Amino acid sequence: MADAHQGRVGRRLAAIVAADVAGYSRLMGLDEVGTARTLREHRKVTDALVAKHGGRLVKTTGDGVLLEFPSVVDAVECALAVQAGMAERNEGLSQDRRMLFRIGINLGDILIEGEDILGDGVNIAARLEGIADPGGICISSSAYDQVRGKVAVEFTDLGEQTLKNIANPIRVYAVGVSANADGAVPLSTSIPRLSIVVLPFANIGGDPEQEYFVDGVTESLTTDLSRISSAFVIARNTAFTFKGKAIDVKKLGRELNVRYVLEGSVQRGGNRLRVNVQLIDVETGSHLWAERFDKPIGDLFDMQDEIVSRLANTLNAELIKAEARRAERSARPDAMDLYFQGRAFLNKGTTPAFTARARDFFVRALALDPDNIEAAIAAAQVDFSVGSSFMADDGRAHFRAAENALNSVLLRAPNHPRGRMLLGAVHIQTNRVARGVAECQQALALDRNLAEAHGFIGLGKYELGRGEEVEGHIQEALRLSPRDTRAFLWFMFVGMGKFTTNADLEAVDWFRRSVEANPNQALSHFHFAAALAAVGDLSEARSSVETGLALDHSFTIRRYRVNAKADNATYLARRERFCEGMRIAGVPEG
Numbered sequence: 138m139a140d141a142h143q144g145r146v147g148r149r150l151a152a153i154v155a156a157d158v159a160g161y162s163r164l165m166g167l168d169e170v171g172t173a174r175t176l177r178e179h180r181k182v183t184d185a186l187v188a189k190h191g192g193r194l195v196k197t198t199g200d201g202v203l204l205e206f207p208s209v210v211d212a213v214e215c216a217l218a219v220q221a222g223m224a225e226r227n228e229g230l231s232q233d234r235r236m237l238f239r240i241g242i243n244l245g246d247i248l249i250e251g252e253d254i255l256g257d258g259v260n261i262a263a264r265l266e267g268i269a270d271p272g273g274i275c276i277s278s279s280a281y282d283q284v285r286g287k288v289a290v291e292f293t294d295l296g297e298q299t300l301k302n303i304a305n306p307i308r309v310y311a312v313g314v315s316a317n318a319d320g321a322v323p324l325s326t327s328i329p330r331l332s333i334v335v336l337p338f339a340n341i342g343g344d345p346e347q348e349y350f351v352d353g354v355t356e357s358l359t360t361d362l363s364r365i366s367s368a369f370v371i372a373r374n375t376a377f378t379f380k381g382k383a384i385d386v387k388k389l390g391r392e393l394n395v396r397y398v399l400e401g402s403v404q405r406g407g408n409r410l411r412v413n414v415q416l417i418d419v420e421t422g423s424h425l426w427a428e429r430f431d432k433p434i435g436d437l438f439d440m441q442d443e444i445v446s447r448l449a450n451t452l453n454a455e456l457i458k459a460e461a462r463r464a465e466r467s468a469r470p471d472a473m474d475l476y477f478q479g480r481a482f483l484n485k486g487t488t489p490a491f492t493a494r495a496r497d498f499f500v501r502a503l504a505l506d507p508d509n510i511e512a513a514i515a516a517a518q519v520d521f522s523v524g525s526s527f528m529a530d531d532g533r534a535h536f537r538a539a540e541n542a543l544n545s546v547l548l549r550a551p552n553h554p555r556g557r558m559l560l561g562a563v564h565i566q567t568n569r570v571a572r573g574v575a576e577c578q579q580a581l582a583l584d585r586n587l588a589e590a591h592g593f594i595g596l597g598k599y600e601l602g603r604g605e606e607v608e609g610h611i612q613e614a615l616r617l618s619p620r621d622t623r624a625f626l627w628f629m630f631v632g633m634g635k636f637t638t639n640a641d642l643e644a645v646d647w648f649r650r651s652v653e654a655n656p657n658q659a660l661s662h663f664h665f666a667a668a669l670a671a672v673g674d675l676s677e678a679r680s681s682v683e684t685g686l687a688l689d690h691s692f693t694i695r696r697y698r699v700n701a702k703a704d705n706a707t708y709l710a711r712r713e714r715f716c717e718g719m720r721i722a723g724v725p726e727g
Contacts, residue, residue: 147248148247148248150244150245151205151244151258152205152209152242152280153203153258153261153262154192154216154262155241155259156202156241158238164234179226179236180202183219186219187204190212190218191208192211209280212242213312216240216242217290217313217394218392220238220273220313225391238272239272240266240273241262243279244279257303261277261307264301264302264307265300268298268300275310276312277309278307278309288394292310292313293310297309330369330460330477331397331460332370332395332396333371333396334397334398334399335370335371336379336399336401337351337352337377338412339403341403344405347405351403352377354401354403354412354444355376358399359371359372362452364584364586384400386419387422390420396418397416399416401414410432411431412444413427413430414428416452425459443616446586446588447617450586451620454621457484460474461478464478472506475512476502476509476511479515483522487526487659488657488658488689489528489689499516499519500516503516510546510549510556513542514543514553514559517539517543520536520538520542521539524536524566524700526659528691528692532700533567536563540563543556543559547560554590557577557579558587558590558593560576561575562593565596565600574594577590577594578590588617588618589623591614592610592627595611595614595631598634599633605634607634608631624654625654628651628654629647629648629658632651633664635647636668637714641672645665645668645669645672645674649665651664659688660685660689662688663692666682666722666724667714667715669722670718678718679723682724692724693724694716694719694724695727698712
């Protein structure tokens with residue numbers, strides 16, 4: 138027949154999508170007219186989604202459809218959008234009235250016969266549809282190979298499946314979590330954590346000469362957010378298709394399968410530039426965080442780098458808080474849920490109570506997923522914090538545990554920025570300062586926005602006896618992340634540097650900034666007390682000691698002295714000056 142119409146049968150490679158309604162005959166038996174009307178309404182919506190994703194309706198078959206896409210990524214994203222939309226439209230309906238699609242997707246060679254398509258590529262898609270759960274999507278290995286890492290969704294390997302009338306077994310993957318017939322698990326649970334789309338920033342005022350800068354902020358922020366561990370950031374090519382359009386963030390979240398949307402604007406006024414930005418939870422539509430940046434117009438590209446760095450660092454912390462809150466609501470937390478809750482406790486401060494809670498979450502995460510690199514690095518950070526804050530009599534044992542864990546992780550992920558940075562911090566705290574600083578510099582080469590690495594380099598300068606250089610490195614950290622959750626440690630590092638150069642009044646000011654930034658750091662209070670004692674303010678010094686002991690009642694001068702990290706006379710003299718100040722302020726000798 139094809140020869141009669143076209144002379145020969147054409148072929149092409151395509152993504153084929155087959156879909157039908159699970160239990161359609163049962164639904165028709167319950168309400169024939171209503172079911173037919175509902176299906177027509179659903180198809181109006183799905184037809185629009187197919188067109189938006191570049192697909193073509195090949196034919197309808199009663200309750201089913203056959204679609205063709207030139208891109209597998211577009212096919213899978215369209216299928217996800219369809220299932221998310223169906224889940225929304227089914228809300229409020231009784232279980233027996235819900236209309237659920239099953240979808241199968243294959244990448245294969247097809248035969249073209251007029252407007253129809255034929256061949257094994259089509260047959261495999263149809264068979265995949267047949268084994269998909271109601272509300273679910275199954276794809277072949279050929280399709281999976283093309284979408285892996287490109288679509289913001291989890292895949293489950295179902296192994297090789299023998300499909301009816303298909304000669305060889307086909308490896309099959311389930312896409313996300315099915316919205317099954319019982320309605321127990323909504324499709325939205327398949328949305329990756331820390332998944333975000335950065336919408337093109339609006340150019341307020343419409344100055345065409347500023348457009349390149351506005352687009353540059355969007356592109357750079359997309360790139361830098363991608364460096365956040367565990368983050369999934371929608372590519373800029375997709376994000377820019379929404380430029381200048383009115384956006385319903387809830388619908389956008391379902392379509393792109395993300396949890397968060399970042400939107401913002403840039404406005405120029407005279408010689409100043411204002412950037413406004415908002416982070417939105419697409420599930421609720423609520424604003425989780427908003428910030429305004431006002432900068433004098435100088436070198437636009439340098440300013441762009443600074444704005445983007447600040448946003449990336451702030452968003453990292455805000456996203457961790459948001460994910461921790463979400464995880465708290467989970468009845469059955471998985472490894473990443475536990476990881477985010479542990480990170481949230483680490484960000485609260487460095488006390489025995491907080492570190493113990495954080496450690497518990499990371500241990501539980503690793504019990505569920507021993508290969509979880511983020512949880513392993515975070516657990517090592519707990520040991521580092523215990524050692525560096527003098528919360529244990531044998532701090533060296535905690536440093537050894539942290540170093541062993543980090544070396545193990547870096548064998549698997551040698552270019553992990555935080556892993557490199559924390560290993561450097563351990564080296565700095567164990568009298569291998571030059572090596573530690575080099576590790577932190579390598580971390581910055583891997584992630585230029587890792588402000589904490591600048592902080593540890595500052596600590597390294599203190600350990601080397603170059604206290605006057607510490608502040609410069611901390612100012613660089615603050616330039617990148619002025620409201621960082623770890624800034625209280627950086628302020629303490631500067632105070633330590635000032636105190637050891639006998640700039641006692643300046644040291645008092647920096648230690649005060651540290652305890653004001655985060656009062657949940659016992660060591661900051663003890664350092665503050667030593668500096669206050671040195672300038673003669675014994676009343677406030679003793680009050681600071683009381684606050685520190687309330688956070689860590691086991692802290693003593695003996696522990697502080699025993700865990701000294703060097704044996705050279707200059708270092709020990711600096712340490713002894715702290716000990717003397719603490720003794721005057723009332724820290725127990727031990």
